[in-house]
Amino acid sequence: MGLVQWLKGQFLCHLIICYGFLVSGLLVNLLQICTLPLWPINKQLARRINCKLGYSLTSQSVALLEWWSGTEVTFYTDPADYQTYGKENAIVVLNHNFEIDFLCGWTFCDRFGVLGASKCLAKKELSYLPVIGWMWYFLEMVFIKRKWEEDKRSFVQSLQNLRDYPENFWFLLHCEGTRFTEEKHQISMEVAEKKGLPKLKHHLLPRTKGFWVAVQNLRGTVAAVYCCTLNFRNNETPTLLGVINGKKYHPDLYIRRIPLESVPEDEAECSSWLHKLYQEKDQFQEDYSHTGCFPGPVVTPPRGPWSLINWIGWTCLLLYPLYLLLVQLVLSGSILTILATVAFCSAVSVGVRWMIGQTEIKRSSSYGPTSVAYLMLALVSAVCTYKRRQSLLLSSRVNITMLCLMNLGYDKLISHSIS
Ligand SMILES: CC/C=C\C/C=C\C/C=C\C/C=C\C/C=C\C/C=C\CCC(=O)SCCNC(=O)CCNC(=O)[C@H](O)C(C)(C)COP(=O)(O)OP(=O)(O)OC[C@H]1O[C@@H](n2cnc3c(N)ncnc32)[C@H](O)[C@@H]1OP(=O)(O)O
C-alpha cells in the first residue's frame, strides 16, 4: 500500500474532511439564511445565489468521490442524447440499490453543469438532516411523507413552484420509493403478482403515483425523462465510509433520453408505461450481470477541476483558523479547555458518523410493509374469511386489530388484502 493510500485510511484525515464539510456546510446554511430578505424583492436572483451556494457544498462530495477515492462513473448513452444533457430540464428515473447512488448522481450532474440546481423527490426525514437537509430547503427540494393523502397538496405546489426556475435542473425520482432489500423485494413482488404484473428481479415494484404527478405538473417545464440504470462492476457493494477511506469503486451508468411527449397523460396509461420501463430496466440489469456492461457506446465526459478547486479552497480557508485555535489551546495549558475541545471534536465526529449512517441500507426505513406485518395481515385476512358473518364479537376484535395496523401505517395493504 502506498503512502497516499495509507494516509487516506487515517482517522485524522477523516476528521479534517468532516470538519471542513460540517463547518463549510454551516456557513453555507448561514449565507442561505442571509438570502431570505432577497426572496420577495428578486426571487430569481435569490434562487441563483442559492444554486451557487448549493454547488459549493454538494461539489465537495463529488470531489471526495472523484478525486479522493478516484472513483470514475462510466457513462453509457446515445451520443445524440449526450448533446442535450445539461441544456434542458429533465426528470431522472433511477434504481435505488446502492448506498452511494446519490453521489454517482451528483457526479453526473456536475459533469453537465446542473449540480447546484438539481433536485429530487425525497422522504421528509431527509429535510431534518443538519447541513444537507437545511441546504435542500433553500434549493426547493420536494419532500414527501410517502403518504399520498397527506402529501398531495404540498407535492403539487412544490412542483408548480419549479415551473419558473431560472436554471436548468434535473429532478431525480426513485420510483421504488425506498432502497432495495431482499425482504422488501419479496413483498413488492407479492404485490406485483396480485396486480398481474411481471416479476422484477433487480428492482422493487415502482410506485407510479409520484411519477405521474411529477410528469403532469412539469409538462412544458421539463423536456425529457432520463431513464438511468446504475450498477457496479465485480458485484461491488459501495459505501460512503469506503469512499471516505479512499476506496475506488467502478460504477456504470446507462442513460436513455425519452422525450416527455411519449409519456402518456392518462394516469392508468402512465402507470403501465412506468411498469414497462422498469421491466426494461430490469432486463438491462440482468444483461449487465452476465456481460458486465450496458448497451450503447461509452461516452464519459472528463472530470472537471472545479469541484476539487472548491474543496481545496474551503479546506485551506477553514484549516488556518483551526490551526490558530489549536496552537492557542496548547499554549493556554488549561486542561479543562483541552478536555472540552476533545469532547467537542468527539461530538462532531459522532454527529457526522450519524449522518453517514443515514446512507446505510441496513438502516433503511420500513417503508412498504415489513414481512411481519404481511404475516399479520395474512392472518387477519384468513380469520376474516373464515369467520365472516359468524360472530359479531370476533369481527369487532378483528376490527380493533385492523385499526391498530392502520395506526402502524399498513392501511393500504389491509384494503388490498380485503379486496
Ligand atoms: C446516477 C444518477 C443519475 C442521475 C441523478 C440525477 C440527478 C440527481 C439530482 C439531484 C439529486 C439531489 C439530491 C439527492 C441526494 C440525496 C437524496 C437521494 C435520495 C432520496 C430519495 C428518497 O427519499 S426515496 C423516497 C421518496 N420518494 C418516493 O417515495 C417516490 C416513489 N413513491 C411514490 O411515487 C408514491 O406513489 C407516493 C409517495 C407519491 C405516494 O405513496 P402512497 O403509498 O401513499 O400511494 P401509492 O398510490 O403509491 O400507493 C398505493 C399503491 O401502492 C401499491 N403498493 C402497496 N405496497 C406496495 C409495494 N410494496 N410496492 C409497490 N407498490 C405497492 C398498492 O397496491 C397501491 O396500488 P394501487 O394500484 O391501488 O394504487
Ligand SMILES: CCCCCCCCCCCCCCCCCC(=O)OC[C@@H](O)COP(=O)(O)O
Ligand atoms: C467532503 C465531503 C465529506 C463528506 C462527509 C460525510 C458527511 C455526511 C454526508 C451525509 C450525506 C447525506 C445524504 C443523504 C442521502 C441519503 C439518500 C438516501 O439514500 O435516502 C434514502 C431514501 O431514498 C429512502 O430511504 P429508505 O426508505 O430506504 O430508508
